[in-house]
Amino acid sequence: MMILPGTGRGTGAAGGGGVPHTLRPEVSLARKLRREMSLPEVLLWEQLRGQKTGIKFRHQHPIGPYVCDFYCAGAKLAVEVDGEFHGRGDRPQRDAGRDQFFEQNGHRVLRVAAGEVLRDIEAVVTMIVSSAASPLHQPAAGPPPRAGEE
Structure with missing residues (x-):
């Protein structure tokens, strides 16, 4: 590909062109890990x-320099499947x-044993979904104290 001077744009074919996009290393790693998931990870992902x-x-979602096995963005919950x-x-x-x-960085982490996924996947899924559905911060019981009170 040839780069046109001063434009930052290439002379690629119609619809393509432009400067080639270089992926961050963690994105490339996440894509590789998606192709190479373990059996417990595959079974859990299906569920x-x-x-x-x-x-x-x-x-296989990247967070900073790391890739977590599963991630629920709405709950900021990272789920890690731990093998032996x-x-x-x-x-x-x-x-x-x-x-x-x-x-x-504001994420919760839930670790589950790979063996537990294989033994009782329904219980593991229930635990993960329950964790994702629970609020990040528990609200205080009752109204806040008035100024000067504790």
């Missing part, structure tokens, strides 16, 4: 995608760092 609650989920390797080596510390990043 979350097909549920009729009106709560929408995305799979998540308890080994430095993985617990890495997962804690991810969780901290998500939480510091």
Whole structure:
């Protein structure tokens, strides 16, 4: 592709053209992970995608430098499916760092064991949907105190 001087536009074919778009690394990674989901992730995605609650989920969704397994934007809920390797080596510390990043950026994190997805997917889906449906912040009980009161 040739770039025209001073325009920032290429001389590509009709309808195309323009400067090639470079994806952020986390978007490229998310696309790759969507093609390579584990069996528990595939089964859970089929259930979350097909549920009729009106709560929408995305799979392999980038948040900052990380990609979470499932994400509900309306509830700011990141769902992570943890396989058996998540308890080994430095993985617990890495997962804690991810969780901290998500939480510091206003997202809730729900971790579910891959084995639990395989054993009782209905219970896992119910737990995820319930978490997504619950408000981010619980309202205070009663009216706020008047000025000068606590």
